[in-house]
């Protein structure tokens with residue numbers, strides 16, 4: 506029993522970059538930065554079972570659209586349940602790597618990411634995949650658009666700042682989460698250069 510639990514926790518940390526889903530304190534620290542009174546094109550990256558998704562679907566205006574990108578299909582049932590409980594909301598779920606989804610420049614007003622960026626670090630490739638992801642996020646966000654990202658241990662702040670060419674707009678600490686987390690808030694400055702290399706593979710929408 507204990508061994509099983511240990512293996513489960515180890516798998517969660519290695520594959521998903523978390524121990525348990527985000528707390529309501531972390532979800533609210535992320536989402537209070539979004540102006541839901543406006544119609545927005547929103548992208549959520551890494552929904553997992555939907556701790557953030559549930560609140561997003563509830564709070565978004567009927568004129569808004571939400572694309573959910575989750576690489577693992579094992580969470581589809583939970584996400585489809587959330588979608589079904591709000592049939593009036595425009596929500597689509599994509600099972601793909603986010604680099605495949607972010608092919609339209611400046612498409613999203615808001616990008617909310619739970620990606621475990623630290624897990625993507627790889628000294629051997631000079632963090633090639635980490636930067637492919639961050640460049641894709643920057644590319645897919647409209648000028649002035651909002652990028653929210655939570656991380657443990659304040660990791661990868663400088664990587665994000667490098668890609669966006671400016672300091673974070675805000676960093677806040679949320680102690681009531683397992684593990685305690687930092688919320689990064691970054692807006693895309695005007696007239697940013699397009700990243701040279703982006704993966705433009707076709708996109709699969711889940712059924």
Ligand SMILES: C[S@@+](CC[C@H](N)C(=O)[O-])C[C@H]1O[C@@H](n2cnc3c(N)ncnc32)[C@H](O)[C@@H]1O
Pocket residue numbers: 520521522523525526527550551552553554555556557574575576577601602603604619620621
């Ligand atoms: C830290 S979990 C976040 C789960 C949930 N949003 C929460 O806050 O509780 C990160 C999620 O990102 C997903 N993920 C990892 N790499 C991805 C990628 N390249 N594209 C899309 N999703 C990815 C994982 O499968 C995992 O469900």
